Structure formats: C-alpha cells, structure tokens
Amino acid sequence: MIGSLDARLPDGPIENAWTDHKFDLRLVNPNNKRRFTVIVVGTGLAGASAAASLGELGYRVKAFTYHDSPRRAHSIAAQGGINAAKNYKNDGDSVYRLFYDTIKGGDYRSREANVYRLAETSLAIIDQCVAAGVPFAREYGGLLDNRSFGGAQVSRTFYARGQTGQQLLLGAYSALMRQVAAGTVALHTRAEMLDLVVAEDRAVGIATRDLLTGEISAHAGDAVILATGGYSNVYYLSTNAMMCNVTAAWRAHRRGALFANPCYTQIHPTCIPAGDDFQSKLTLMSESLRNDGRIWVPRALDDTRAPADIPEAARDYYLEERYAAFGNLVPRDVASRNAKTVVDAGRGVGPLRNGVYLDFSGVLERDGAEVVRAKYGNLFDMYQRITGEDPYRVPMRIYPAVHYTMGGLWVDYNLMSNVPGLFVAGEANFSDHGANRLGASALMQGLADGYFIVPYTVGDYLAGRLGKEGPGTDHPAFADTVSDVNERTARWPAARGSRTVDWFHRELGQIVWDHCGMSRNAAGLQKALSEIPALRQEFHADVCVPGSAATLNQSLEKAGRVDDFFELAELLARDALEREESCGGHFREEHQDAEGEARRDDERFTHVAAWEWAGPGAEPIRHREELTFSAVTPTTRSYK
Amino acid sequence: MSTTNNGALSVHLRVWRQDGPGDAGRFETYDVGDISSDASFLEMLDVLNERLTLEGREPITFESDCREGICGTCGLMINGRAHGPQKGTATCQLHMREFSDGDVITVEPWRAGSFEVIRDLAVDRTDLDRIIAAGGYISVNTGAAPDANLVPVPKEASESAFDAAACIGCGACVAACPNSAAQLFTAAKVQHLNLLPQGQPERWARTEAMVETMEQFFGSCTNHGECEEACPKEISIDFIAWTNRDYVRAKLKNRKLAGQV
Ligand SMILES: Cc1cc2nc3c(=O)[nH]c(=O)nc-3n(C[C@H](O)[C@H](O)[C@H](O)COP(=O)(O)OP(=O)(O)OC[C@H]3O[C@@H](n4cnc5c(N)ncnc54)[C@H](O)[C@@H]3O)c2cc1C
Ligand code: SF4
Numbered sequence: 001m002i003g004s005l006d007a008r009l010p011d012g013p014i015e016n017a018w019t020d021h022k023f024d025l026r027l028v029n030p031n032n033k034r035r036f037t038v039i040v041v042g043t044g045l046a047g048a049s050a051a052a053s054l055g056e057l058g059y060r061v062k063a064f065t066y067h068d069s070p071r072r073a074h075s076i077a078a079q080g081g082i083n084a085a086k087n088y089k090n091d092g093d094s095v096y097r098l099f100y101d102t103i104k105g106g107d108y109r110s111r112e113a114n115v116y117r118l119a120e121t122s123l124a125i126i127d128q129c130v131a132a133g134v135p136f137a138r139e140y141g142g143l144l145d146n147r148s149f150g151g152a153q154v155s156r157t158f159y160a161r162g163q164t165g166q167q168l169l170l171g172a173y174s175a176l177m178r179q180v181a182a183g184t185v186a187l188h189t190r191a192e193m194l195d196l197v198v199a200e201d202r203a204v205g206i207a208t209r210d211l212l213t214g215e216i217s218a219h220a221g222d223a224v225i226l227a228t229g230g231y232s233n234v235y236y237l238s239t240n241a242m243m244c245n246v247t248a249a250w251r252a253h254r255r256g257a258l259f260a261n262p263c264y265t266q267i268h269p270t271c272i273p274a275g276d277d278f279q280s281k282l283t284l285m286s287e288s289l290r291n292d293g294r295i296w297v298p299r300a301l302d303d304t305r306a307p308a309d310i311p312e313a314a315r316d317y318y319l320e321e322r323y324a325a326f327g328n329l330v331p332r333d334v335a336s337r338n339a340k341t342v343v344d345a346g347r348g349v350g351p352l353r354n355g356v357y358l359d360f361s362g363v364l365e366r367d368g369a370e371v372v373r374a375k376y377g378n379l380f381d382m383y384q385r386i387t388g389e390d391p392y393r394v395p396m397r398i399y400p401a402v403h404y405t406m407g408g409l410w411v412d413y414n415l416m417s418n419v420p421g422l423f424v425a426g427e428a429n430f431s432d433h434g435a436n437r438l439g440a441s442a443l444m445q446g447l448a449d450g451y452f453i454v455p456y457t458v459g460d461y462l463a464g465r466l467g468k469e470g471p472g473t474d475h476p477a478f479a480d481t482v483s484d485v486n487e488r489t490a491r492w493p494a495a496r497g498s499r500t501v502d503w504f505h506r507e508l509g510q511i512v513w514d515h516c517g518m519s520r521n522a523a524g525l526q527k528a529l530s531e532i533p534a535l536r537q538e539f540h541a542d543v544c545v546p547g548s549a550a551t552l553n554q555s556l557e558k559a560g561r562v563d564d565f566f567e568l569a570e571l572l573a574r575d576a577l578e579r580e581e582s583c584g585g586h587f588r589e590e591h592q593d594a595e596g597e598a599r600r601d602d603e604r605f606t607h608v609a610a611w612e613w614a615g616p617g618a619e620p621i622r623h624r625e626e627l628t629f630s631a632v633t634p635t636t637r638s639y640k
Numbered sequence: 641m642s643t644t645n646n647g648a649l650s651v652h653l654r655v656w657r658q659d660g661p662g663d664a665g666r667f668e669t670y671d672v673g674d675i676s677s678d679a680s681f682l683e684m685l686d687v688l689n690e691r692l693t694l695e696g697r698e699p700i701t702f703e704s705d706c707r708e709g710i711c712g713t714c715g716l717m718i719n720g721r722a723h724g725p726q727k728g729t730a731t732c733q734l735h736m737r738e739f740s741d742g743d744v745i746t747v748e749p750w751r752a753g754s755f756e757v758i759r760d761l762a763v764d765r766t767d768l769d770r771i772i773a774a775g776g777y778i779s780v781n782t783g784a785a786p787d788a789n790l791v792p793v794p795k796e797a798s799e800s801a802f803d804a805a806a807c808i809g810c811g812a813c814v815a816a817c818p819n820s821a822a823q824l825f826t827a828a829k830v831q832h833l834n835l836l837p838q839g840q841p842e843r844w845a846r847t848e849a850m851v852e853t854m855e856q857f858f859g860s861c862t863n864h865g866e867c868e869e870a871c872p873k874e875i876s877i878d879f880i881a882w883t884n885r886d887y888v889r890a891k892l893k894n895r896k897l898a899g900q901v
C-alpha cells in the first residue's frame with residue numbers, strides 16, 4: 001500500500017532549487033562506483049545518454065534494447081528541433097521564459113520545480129551535443145541558427161535540417177558506443193525486457209527475452225532505469241515507430257510502480273491521413289509547414305470538386321476565422337480538435353473524406369517554387385512519395401494523428417518511481433509536460449533526464465546502498481519472475497485462433513481512438529471501459545500466433561505487447577473518465593465554454609492522478625499528488 | 641513521376657524463406673491480389689502475412705520500424721536491387737505505384753558475407769556497430785563541453801558534415817557491393833566527424849581505427865560505385881576518396897606521434 005505521494009520537491013525559490021538539490025545529493029566515491037551495476041532499459045535519447053554518462057562516471061552499466069542497434073530507437077524519427085533558452089537571437093528568451101511557456105503549454109498540470117530544472121538544463125544540452133559533433137544548422141558566420149517552432153514567440157529551437165532527432169540520437173549513440181568500447185557498458189541488443197524484478201521492496205533487476213533464441217534470462221542491478229519511450233501505439237495508428245510499446249513500463253506498473261496521468265495524450269495536427277484499411281502507421285509532416293500553409297475545407301457538405309475548382313468564397317479557412325491572433329499557428333490540441341470538428345461534420349477532403357487541406361498556393365505565388373523548395377523541399381518530396389500527389393500543384397491533405405504521450409510512470413523530483421531503485425527517464429515518465437507538450441521539448445527532456453539528471457540522482461540512491469550491494473540473481477525473486485515470464489510467453493505458441501494479433505490491435509486502437517482520442521465524454525469512456533475488456537477476452541480466446549517461442553517470432557513479440565496495451569487502454573479510459581475537466585490534450589466535451597474552448601477545473605483537478613495496480617480485473621487505486629504554483633499563476637490558455 | 645492511382649493491382653512474389661542461420665533456404669511464391677497502389681511495399685507484405693497467418697502458415701519475417709526512411713531497420717533486395725527500384729528511397733518508403741499489375745517481384749535479404757541471415761529476410765548487421773565503437777565518436781564526457789557557440793563552424797563544413805551524417809546505417813551499400821565492402825558507411829561516419837572542428841583532435845586515430853576495424857569484418861572496395869547507387873540517403877562516394885586520403889595521412893601522422901618516423 002502506498003502512503004502519501006511525496007515528490008520530494010526541494011524547498012526555496014525555484015531558481016536555485018536544482019543547484020541546491022545537487023549539492024545535497026550524496027556522492028559515491030570513484031572507487032566505489034565500480035561496485036554498482038546499473039541496468040538501463042532503452043537506448044533512445046534518454047537511455048543512451050544515461051547509459052553513456054553513467055559509464056563515464058565509472059559505474060558498471062548494462063544497457064538493453066529490443067532493437068538490433070541503439071541507433072534505431074524511435075527518437076531517430078524526430079524532425080523539428082530541440083528547445084534551449086540560449087537567447088542567441090537576443091529576442092528576449094531566458095530560462096524563466098522557457099519555463100513559463102512550458103508550464104503554460106502544459107496547461108498548469110505539471111510541477112514547477114521540474115519544469116524549471118528542464119529549462120535550466122536546456123543550456124548544457126546544446127553545449128554537450130555540439131561538442132559531440134551534432135551538425136546543427138548554422139548561420140553564415142558559423143554560429144548556431146535558431147528558429148521559432150510550434151507557435152513560440154521567440155526563436156529558441158535548434159535544428160538539424162528536418163532530422164534533428166536522428167542527429168541527436170546519433171550523438172548519444174556514439175557516446176554510448178564509446179563506453180561500450182571502453183568496457184564500462186555491456187550492450188544487450190535484441191533483448192526485450194518482459195518484467196521487473198522486485199525484492200526487499202526495491203527494484204533489483206529485470207527479466208529479458210532474447211529475441212533470436214527466445215531464451216528468458218535474469219539480470220541483477222543495484223538500480224534499474226527505464227527509458228523505454230511512450231505508448232502512442234495503444235491507438236494502433238500513430239506517428240510512432242511500429243515497435244514502440246508500453247510493455248516495460250506496464251510490467252513495472254504491475255510490480256508496484258504508479259502510472260500517472262495516462263489520459264494525457266497528444267494529437268499532432270499535421271499528419272498524412274490514412275490511405276486504406278491496411279495503413280500500418282501514420283507519417284508526420286513537420287509543424288513548420290503551418291508557418292506558410294493555409295488550412296481550409298469546403299464550406300458546403302459533399303463538395304467533391306477538385307480544390308482548384310473551389311472558389312475562395314466557398315472555402316472555409318476555419319482557423320484563421322476563429323482565431324484571429326494565432327490563425328493557422330494555434331497550438332497542436334486546438335488545431336487538431338478543429339480539424340476533427342470539420343471532418344466529423346462531413347466536410348473532410350480526399351478520397352476517404354478524412355483530411356483537411358494545407359494549401360501552399362499563396363506562398364508559391366508570392367515567393368515562387370524555388371523559395372518554397374529551399375524551405376520545405378524534403379517534406380514536399382516525402383509527401384509526394386507517400387501519396388503520389390504533388391504539393392506544388394495540389395494542396396496537401398492532412399489530419400491529426402496520435403503523436404506523443406505525456407502520461408507515464410510516476411516519478412519524484414529525482415526521477416525515481418515509488419519503487420525504490422526504479423528510475424524512469426524520457427517519454428516513459430510523466431514528469432515535465434503536464435497535460436500537453438510543446439513542440440521541440442521532448443528531445444530536450446529526454447537528454448536532460450539522461451545526461452544531466454539521472455546520473456546525479458542514481459548516485460544519491462546508490463550512495464545509500466554502499467555495503468549493501470545485491471541481491472544477485474540467485475535470490476528467489478529472479479527465478480520466480482523468470483518463471484512468470486516463461487509462463488506468459490508459452491501461452492502464445494499454443495494460441496491457434498482465427499484472427500491475427502494485428503487484427504486485434506487495430507480493433508483496440510479504433511476503440512481508443514473513438515472514445516479516448518481528440519475529444520472524450522463520459523458515455524463514450526464508459527463504452528470503452530466495457531468494450532476493451534470484452535475484446536481482450538476475445539483476444540485471449542481467438543488469437544492466432546504461428547511459430548515457436550524458441551526462434552525469432554515477430555507475431556509472438558507483438559502478442560505480448562498488444563496484451564499489455566489492452567490493460568493500459570482500460571486505465572487510460574478510466575483516468576479520462578475520472579478527470580472531469582478539459583486540460584491540454586485531454587478534452588472532455590462536458591467541460592467547454594460557450595465557444596467550444598477547453599475549461600479546466602483547477603479547484604478539483606490541480607493534481608496528478610497516479611494509479612496503483614490492484615491485480616488483474618480489480619479496480620486500480622487512484623492516488624493524488626497535489627500541484628502547487630508559486631512562481632506562476634494558472635490562467636486560461638487563450639489563442640484568440 | 642507517377643500520379644495518384646487508387647487502382648488495385650496484383651503481383652506475383654518470389655520470396656526468400658529461411659528458417660534460421662543454419663538452414664539452406666529456398667524461394668517460395670505467393671500471389672497477392674487487390675493491393676491499392678497507394679499502399680507501401682511493406683504494407684503489401686503485411687497483408688500477405690495476415691493471410692499466411694490465417695492459413696496456418698508462418699508469416700514472412702522482415703524488419704522495419706519507423707517506416708519513414710530514417711531508422712535504417714528495413715532493407716530488402718527487390719528484383720536484385722537494394723531497397724528496390726526507386727532511387728534515394730528506403731524499402732519502407734517504396735510504394736506499390738512503382739509497380740505494375742501482374743509484375744513478378746523477387747524479394748531477398750541483404751546478401752553479404754558479414755550479414756548473416758537470421759530468418760527469412762532479416763539479417764544481422766551488428767558488425768556496423770563495431771566500426772562505430774572503434775572510433776565513430778568525439779571523446780567528450782558529459783558535462784565537459786564548452787559553450788556551443790565558442791567554436792564557430794563554417795556553414796559549408798557543417799553542411800558537408802551533415803551530408804555524411806545523414807547515413808541511416810541500413811547496410812544497403814554493403815549489400816549492393818560485389819565485394820560486400822562497407823566503405824560508404826564507414827566513410828560517412830569518418831567524414832561527418834573529420835569535417836568538423838570538434839572532430840580534429842582525434843581525426844587521425846579515428847580514421848585509422850575505423851578503417852582497420854572495417855577491413856577486419858568487411859570486404860575491400862574496388863570502386864564499383866554500386867553503394868552510392870543503392871544508398872537511400874544518396875551519400876556521395878566522394879566521402880570514400882576523402883577517407884582514403886585521411887587514412888594515408890593518418891598512417892604517417894600516427895607513426896610520427898609514436899616517434900617512429
Ligand atoms: C514523428 C515524430 C517526430 C517528433 N519530433 C519531435 C521534435 O521535433 N522535437 C521533440 O522535442 N520531440 C519530437 N518527437 C518526440 C520525441 O521524438 C520522443 O518523445 C523522444 O525521442 C522519446 O525518446 P525516449 O528516449 O524517451 O524513447 P525512444 O526513443 O522511444 O526509445 C525507447 C527505447 O527503449 C527501448 N525499449 C522499449 N521497450 C523496451 C523493452 N521492453 N525492452 C528493451 N528495450 C525496450 C527501445 O528499443 C528504444 O531503444 C517526435 C516524435 C515523433 C513520433
Ligand atoms: S551509406 Fe547509405 S546505404 Fe550505406 S548504410 Fe549509410 S544510408 Fe545505408
């Protein structure tokens with residue numbers, strides 16, 4: 001049973017909080033570091049940077065990824081950029097402003113102290129990345145370039161063409177491989193964590209499956225760091241990579257770690273709409289396109305004319321009309337919901353009537369194709385490759401898609417979960433984005449956690465364990481956990497039902513999208529809460545998983561992941577139902593003002609909801625962590 | 641460039657099936673009908689795999705993750721070409737509109753001595769990571785970095801470094817090379833770092849270590865140029881020439897540093 005939720009936030013003004021806290025954190029002397037083994041699961045931005053930094057400090061690190069190489073993590077796909085309050089543009093940016101924008105962007109549902117630390121740490125991240133050889137965009141004088149991103153009023157986004165995530169991950173990956181070569185990090189690829197080992201009320205290790213041989217094995221560590229990414233794929237279709245999943249976090253949850261704010265999910269407004277029923281994932285088109293493209297749909301229902309044949313008067317530039325100040329640059333949640341409204345009303349465009357136009361004809365006419373090509377050439381090519389349509393001639397079609405999950409495992413200020421010794425970094429934790437994440441801030445958070453926070457706070461935890469190392473894998477908890485995993489895995493090759501894992505995943509995704517997507521209401525959420533367990537039962541009874549458990553078996557891998565998505569989906573719907581307010585990415589139709597804008601309920605919901613697993617089929621327990629604001633005053637987000 | 645065509649097509653596939661590294665392997669043929677020309681090549685394989693599963697047969701193992709051409713996980717030999725017929729395009733970005741109704745399409749794994757076939761179309765590319773571990777980094781511990789704008793980098797240098805850094809580590813260059821050489825992959829990483837001021841202190845040691853590790857695991861380059869043709873990121877073969885030049889100088893420099901010349 002969990003007592004009160006103590007985030008262990010430092011006292012005093014937030015400006016000095018992290019510096020003072022770092023001074024208070026206990027240290028492990030260099031000779032003692034090598035006595036400790038730290039397990040890092042996940043080698044995306046957060047995991048690779050954490051593993052490399054801990055290795056440099058002298059800990060014995062074991063890093064795990066289900067990929068064949070750390071360079072393949074989903075972080076590689078991030079396009080737009082990474083924020084930092086460097087104020088290189090002299091346009092009035094500061095740590096405080098980045099903090100303020102992020103707190104406001106999160107709709108006042110995140111912790112002040114965490115967000116301030118994130119803004120503060122952003123400075124060192126850029127220094128570190130540049131020193132490691134990340135080729136950020138530069139100006140002619142050779143200094144770093146910045147751009148404004150996601151509607152920010154200052155230019156604080158560092159970028160590397162449209163491939164910022166790739167270049168940042170390659171930087172962290174190379175730091176990691178340097179430690180692998182130095183022998184401080186043992187790298188386990190194609191190794192999927194399928195359970196957390198808890199003994200003496202602490203995280204003491206993990207159980208993994210070797211994806212090539214099927215062997216389940218146990219690994220002991222004095223601390224375990226999960227950096228296993230987000231859970232957007234619970235919706236089946238999302239912009240996340242195909243293999244992204246919640247299993248590591250979910251298994252830790254079932255072993256006692258609290259899961260916070262699962263209903264905070266982010267929908268990105270500019271993705272390419274699904275083309276057919278076999279669509280396997282959705283592709284993001286960078287948000288920067290909204291700087292020059294104009295969004296519209298036909299005013300009339302069932303207007304199937306080609307876009308060029310629809311005269312100005314018959315077009316509805318709905319964002320420009322409704323939000324005079326921000327127009328097409330309103331935040332992601334606002335742009336997404338408005339697109340849904342017009343498509344639901346039957347005014348969608350494209351063969352499946354499931355998109356809105358993003359039209360570049362104005363800027364093409366004004367600046368010419370060459371200027372547009374220089375800015376967006378890559379994106380236009382990508383769009384054409386996928387859709388077969390030429391955006392220089394016909395407007396792009398876009399529609400919102402699930403993109404990021406703000407919820408995740410609950411952690412305290414030290415990024416440690418309520419299970420001592422279990423730390424969570426990157427998108428896998430719930431820490432810094434509240435109910436909505438601003439563009440270019442996930443990369444920042446992943447690297448802040450991995451390079452600059454976890455290496456200190458894990459040290460503090462380990463300092464308290466000096467002389468008490470272990471237990472090793474001979475502790476019975478390891479054998480028990482391995483046997484649980486074996487049992488779970490063994491059920492799949494016996495499953496010879498009539499439907500594929502993907503079929504169930506698609507059906508589950510549809511339920512979650514319909515009822516826990518861009519807008520939610522009590523009746524829909526209750527429906528989801530009855531449909532999800534029913535479908536899960538059917539999944540267990542009727543799924544077909546060919547092949548054996550003793551070889552590379554992709555259907556079997558997916559079956560385990562989808563099984564965990566089912567349980568998460570239920571929690572997501574429950575969390576959304578209990579949160580009777582609209583905030584950030586969580587829009588409850590019952591809670592909007594006369595103009596259809598989100599209405600928060602600060603009195604009842606200025607808190608984090610952190611859920612405790614109560615056993616299979618049992619109602620989970622909702623704990624609260626109250627949020628207090630002293631540096632900023634919560635206001636209504638308005639973009640009119 | 642083809643235009644939108646939502647028409648459906650049917651194709652005949654010859655797919656390499658191999659149960660494991662020890663298995664001899666064989667081609668199997670499948671007809672796949674009614675595929676939208678807007679579907680991606682991998683979605684076409686997804687559809688086939690769903691069908692095989694329901695027929696009680698084992699689906700074809702092939703790897704992919706981002707399906708956006710950036711993670712480097714995918715990679716198939718399609719009609720004898722690494723990543724298929726469309727230039728500058730990774731397998732996952734290839735769409736069925738590049739094919740015609742009735743086409744016979746042969747699908748094989750990367751074939752290269754150093755890439756062992758794990759199962760069907762999946763291969764083991766970990767030797768590429770060994771080349772990176774040998775020196776594909778700048779030695780800067782976390783926290784030791786100076787202010788990012790302390791060292792200006794000429795825009796042109798930064799752009800060339802980026803052109804090299806765009807490599808996604810897919811291994812198509814190795815698969816396309818008659819000698820299974822990994823020169824383009826290695827040169828891309830060597831030059832990404834060697835072109836930047838930050839990469840200078842370790843330039844010679846890095847070049848030597850990475851090139852020699854590459855030679856340990858991969859074949860040698862005889863300038864066929866197939867790698868550049870196959871590369872989904874269109875990485876220029878010039879980087880190989882620059883790396884060869886750096887390697888010769890590295891040999892000299894390192895001996896000098898060691899007091900041998
Ligand atoms: C298309 C796209 C564009 C984006 N663009 C931006 C942007 O411009 N700016 C920005 O700030 N953010 C962006 N984001 C968000 C950002 O990319 C991610 O939030 C961030 O990269 C997540 O990093 P991570 O290290 O937490 O996780 P990931 O990169 O997802 O890494 C997860 C790691 O965990 C491993 N793993 C997971 N489960 C297990 C398991 N059970 N066992 C073993 N290993 C496991 C995986 O192998 C992988 O190594 C974008 C996201 C998407 C989808
Ligand atoms: S050089 Fe090109 S073909 Fe070779 S691994 Fe890199 S991206 Fe792939």
Ligand code: FES
Nearest residue numbers: 705707712714732
């Ligand atoms: S699946 Fe990522 S590059 Fe093709």
